[in-house]
Amino acid sequence: IEEDSIALKGYIKSFPDFPLPGILFRDIFSVFQNTDGLKLLNNILKKYCNEVAGKVDCVAMLEARGFLLGTLMALYLNVPCVPVRKKGKLPGKVAQLEYSLEYAKDVLEVQLGVLKEGTRVLIIDDLLATGGTLQAAVQLMKKTGAEVVQAVVIMELCDLEGRKKLDIPVKSFIQY
Ligand code: PRP
Ligand code: MG
Numbered sequence: 001i002e003e004d005s006i007a008l009k010g011y012i013k014s015f016p017d018f019p020l021p022g023i024l025f026r027d028i029f030s031v032f033q034n035t036d037g038l039k040l041l042n043n044i045l046k047k048y049c050n051e052v053a054g055k056v057d058c059v060a061m062l063e064a065r066g067f068l069l070g071t072l073m074a075l076y077l078n079v080p081c082v083p084v085r086k087k088g089k090l091p092g093k094v095a096q097l098e099y100s101l102e103y104a105k106d107v108l109e110v111q112l113g114v115l116k117e118g119t120r121v122l123i124i125d126d127l128l129a130t131g132g133t134l135q136a137a138v139q140l141m142k143k144t145g146a147e148v149v150q151a152v153v154i155m156e157l158c159d160l161e162g163r164k165k166l167d168i169p170v171k172s173f174i175q176y
Pocket of ligand 2: 062065126
């Protein structure tokens, strides 16, 4: 996994001043634009899933980039996956969590059904920055009764210390 992760880093393009001045945007989609990069990413996820197989009952994938990763992981883990989305996108009964962003409030939702009391959940997203998104997702999972046993991100922006906000194990493959 380490070797593939070093190679994968070479496929990630960085965009200065996007989406705002002063932000250096790390674009996971640049990996998908190259078949070799995508194969590396797939191998990493496959190997990682082998390590945690049997310890996870469900994959929760965070909108929007987490969807691309979570589906693969669910296949390799042989468990269901559920999307976590912004308010009003998912039909049927949902659990909701309101959380604060820097200047506004937002709401995350997940459909009820697969997630039950004691369900062991792995949360997947592309990037850990301030940790606000993952923290909200962990709280949302708790509302369904499920237990988050692991969070996984492809990239971690270490300076922002997002992992300090989280009381669960966090795995990242690439660090900046
Ligand atoms: C980005 C990224 C993570 C989140 C990380 O998502 O994909 O989900 O920010 O930031 P944080 O650790 O500071 O919360 P974004 O909000 O841009 O939405 P998107 O994935 O739906 O495009
Ligand atoms: Mg996101």
